[in-house]
Amino acid sequence: MSEHYDLVIRGGTVIDGTRAPRFRADVGVRGDRIAAIGDLSGHRAERDLDASGKIVAPGFIDAHTHDDRLMLSAPDMAPKASQGVTTVIAGNCGVSLAPLVLGQRAAPPPLDLIGDTSSYRYPSFRAFVEELEAKPAATNGALLVGHSTLRVAVMDELDRTANATEISRMREMVSEALDAGAIGCSTGLYYEPASAATTEEVIEVCRPLTARQALYCTHMRDEGDRVMESLDETFRIGKALDVPVVVSHHKVAGRPNFGRMRETLPFIAERMKDQKIGLDCYPYCASSTILSWSRTWPAMKVLVTWSKPHPEFNGMDLEEVAAKMGLAKEAAVQKLLPAGAIYFSMDENDVQRVLAFEHSMVGSDGLPHDAAPHPRLWGTFPRVLGHYSRGLGLFPLETAVWKMSGLTAATFGLKDRGVLQAGAFADLCVFDAGTVDEAATFARPIQPAKGIEAVIVNGRITWRDGKATGERPGRVLRRTAARDRT
Ligand code: ZN
Ligand code: CU
Secondary structure (H helix, E strand, O other), rough: OOEEEEEEEEEEEEEEOOOOOOOOEEEEEEOOOOEEEOOOOEEEOOOOOOOEEOOEOOOEEOOOOOOOOHHHHHOHHHHHHHHEEEEEOOOOOOOOOOOOEEOOOOOOHHHHHHHHHOOOEEHHHHHHHHHHHHHOOEEEEEEEEEHHHHHHOOOOOOOOOOHHHHHHHHHHHHHHHHOOOOOOOEEOOOOOOOOOOOOOHHHHHHOOOHHOOEEEEEEEEOOOHHHHHHHHHHHHHHHHHOOOEEEEOOOOOOOOHHOHHHHHHHHHHHHHHHOOOOEEEEEEEEEEEEEOOHOOOOOOEEEEEEOOOOOHHHHOOHHHHHHHHHHOOOHHHHHOOEEEEEEEOOOOOHHHHHHHOOOEOOOOOOOOOOOOOOOOHHHHHHHHHHHHHHHOOOOOHHHHHOOHHHHHHHHHHHOOOOOOOOOOOEEEEOOOOOOOEOOOOOOOOOOEEEOOEEEOOOEEEEEEOEEEEOOOOOOOOOOOOHHOOO
């Protein structure tokens, strides 16, 4: 009997997102789901997509993004769709677009990385979710509520720990966000708006996570000299709340700390025996965030990604900017603020260690509104597939795909996503294993990747022939906690 499909991807090699070895198969899609995998040569389809010689994989899940506003302001999601990404985890590093109404106030750094005064206009998390659902993007989004956003919303001054009233207000806001569909809470204890928060404040604010088995994701207090203490704090919070934790963009920064992945990774592996821990990383030895002198001096090289008062220096090396201004570097930094930067401050060997670590997911941490962004925004996933898997042979392609799909969906509790199986959602990426790679560079960071042939979200083609198709089938994804998964 001939079956009928909406779409059949024919002649490709399937890598299914579970780390299983690849196999030749056609993939049949009906509605928003994968209906069949196998030899579908006798079956008709509304639309055929030829994938001969190509890999057919689950669409990639970007484990760490700042795409809260991008989903609304640039719903084609080109920086992500062009890489084969079909779902983004937004609201990271303590910064979410909701719930916060800034009114006349300026967005304090790092909240200014994702929006200005007028972007922060959501009195509730639900208001943000409803807007995203009314105006869908080309990718799915799973959302975290940010602790720094909550602090800015309820506290008059941020350089102290929250009092009991403020804690209970923030806790109510976390509850509201979870009810509205957030999958967890993020912190950015490294950043000024939250660095005065104690471990106890975080635990008390995050209490509502426990009953829902929602996630705690963190840009830790210190990713340099005190990285071990920061890991310990993160695991303590996870234990106190009895929830899974995710260590965001795990790194050890600063030359004196080069090589210390040899300490952190075994420590993480050890603690994983006792509690649920996930981690993500990006495939570059440079980080990117707001510009400041305290971050500048330990770095080997600094590039300016944006500057409000001096946009003419966007994309330039800070050395060169300082020379042009006729100032010392520290004084030049002060003139550029508010601004963003790329910091070269990691050891390539450590980057390879964390990428190859069995439990690491891939997340871009891309900053989509920067004028001269870090190339991770457009290049993360193809760079892992091309440079690190095919080029350096750091791990097989099946492992690379798993780190950007199956592992990520399991960690974040995204049911029927991240695996290419009959019955799962039809979130797919067709790519050429021989050519896939980043095109973005530090000098020319805004470039769609090479070798991404087609991207499908909920059964609809969002990226094809190097361009967005205009389809916007993205949904706001809820978390299915392990204990209620069937
Ligand atoms: Zn971060
Ligand atoms: Cu981040």
